[in-house]
Amino acid sequence: MHIYVHVPFCDSICSYCDFFRVKTTPQLIDKYIEALRKEINLYDIKNIKTIYFGGGTPSALSVNQIDELLSLFDGYLDNVEEYTFEANPENLDIEKLRILKKHGVNRISLGVQTLNDKLLVLLNRKHRSEDVLGIINLIHSVGIHNISIDMMYALPYQSVEEFKDHLATIVNWPITHVSIYSLTIEEHSEFARKHIDALDNELEGIMYEEGVRILEENGFIRYEVANFGRENYHSRHNLGYWNYDPYYGLGPGAVGFIDNVRYENTHNLVDYFDGKYRIEEEYTDLKEQMFEYIMVGLRKCEGISLQSYYDKFNVHLDEVYKDAIRKNINKGWLEINNGNLRATKDGMQFLHTVLIDFMSDD
Template sequence: MSLILPPLSLYIHIPWCIRKCPYCDFNSHQANDDIPEQDYVNALRFDLQQDAELAQGRKLASIFFGGGTPSIFSANAIAQIIKDAENIIGFEPDIEITLEANPGTFEQEKFSGFRAAGVNRLSIGIQSFNDVQLKLLGRVHGREEALRAVDVARKAGFDNINLDLMHGLPEQSVEDAKADLAQAIALAPEHISWYQLTIEQNTAFYSDPPILPFEDTLADIQDEGQSMLAQAGYEQYEISAYAKNKQRARHNINYWEFGDYLGIGAGAHGKITQPEKSLITRLWKTRLPKHYLDSVTSNKISTNLAGHQNVFGAGSDILSPSSLPLDFLMNVLRLNDGAPVKYLAERTGLDLGSLDPQWNELTQRGLVEVFEGKLRTTALGRRFLNRVLEAYAGG
């Protein structure tokens, strides 16, 4: 079956933050007093203009400002970027526009400006409400600033808020983790992202690792936390995502359902389907902010493996038929409900038989299933998702 164009999203990377956290492995850089805000906005516009042909007539279903700390930018800058995206690509009528924000950057006027600019979903990086844990994580905010951030967001008009919360933190007990969740639930956000701290390479924690809770403690935190969230009306729909009243993160769901997305900004990644070429391409932009900004005037055009040109391009990779099963499953199997079987053919060109013999073996072990027309893991499979995916890691 030939490929069918899936929905299209846009990821926008703002690479600066107030201070680099010791657990962060994202492309983020500590800001000084003279962030080149307008130059970066202009570069993002140029970047998107060059990638516009990859939209192939589609409008944007969602936009996500990630970082770094996107809320470090002014409301006027965010408004310019949103307007450029609308003019260059265009929006679906019900577009979701999410902005990541950290409590240390909250000002009432600025966040009212974000809302007026078109941002309709806010993702607040709380991580913990415990001052001791926040200090160990290197966060620039404390408990009171975290609580105030949610209040400011509500007063600014946001009625779709995600709280980003971690567990398994240094020196954290089960009761500490439950207290964090209880506080988050009490603030009544529409969405909670609750995930375990992991130590990644190229971070300060990797070089000087903190003492983390034992495995038994981590398991107790997971079990008791999930029970608390369920009792409070938060439905788990993905490994670390919980929503009230079905207010799920549509941008992230597009990733997990193997949709397409453009990525603009320093180090941003994209995934694009080109049915007429029978190609699915991943592409990424130059990583360092200075190099990204210098690319505007360098006139060094980069051509990716699919033939697309962009002066900001740093690399690309065409997904091969042998790598597609893992690439597809490592996304869709994150979702509790999985994804429609038809997406396998429409978005990869593969059929269900191409997942065998691994899928058949995993089914017999009670780890995966086809349920109501969807590929998904069982409850047991979700607990051991890494083992499920390892079956396809050989490519």
């Protein structure tokens, strides 16, 4: 089992952001921690393998708030292998890092996005590129050595060369993992209001290809469409999603999947504080589970083990979805290799289309 905790507070709002978050307010955070404590008590939580604090900006909380927040999870750490805390460079400091270390956090995911300061201003990010390496070294200084960096591409005014240069810089830093995301202009973001466009699809594709090449050439193994890790540093939490493991989603706006029920928590803080946690829950029937397992599993570069599919559903994947598999193997988008069904390099780019074939083939 895994736990995702949504911390919906940010000191400032990024121009591209459409996530659920509110401006950091001490009183709201205190109420949030109290409501979260009650939400945790609703569940019989045990045998947790990974915990992930995402946001929002978890590092926007004060030292004491982080201490209080993480102490809610101290009792669930016996089997935890990976404990991640998302942070932005501008609000992480040595005191916060010591508290994270004290509570067993062993992985930091750092929102870097770009090393171009002008673009950071345009994105309304508050750190500057020269701060980042110092923060990475600070993280190491408290004994946390598993560090992931988020980078964005297809940003307005960003060139392919610049993106390549930035990746070529960060691969020499002492980090273990890189996630790359293309900018999408979300309807309710500041960029959408200002009618700012992302780069065109062709440039976006070139940046992705070049990004993959540079990261792989420098020892970062692509294990999912957008995620690259050094050996033994592939995110166990994210692999949990792609392996279709159940997980608790805690906090306002979080999504969870327990006993084949997918649920979403309220985005309304007042409701959350009142204990009205879930706004939606839906049972996933066997047919949906069989499809969703493929939907998430094909995101992994290793694909889906035919044997584990049989072990889970007692049917052969390559028989149930015979037509979809044959069609996409003929197109060069899927392959069966060492007992795994997986997307080829081309297929990764057209996963959506591949999955439509699976949807209509059951």
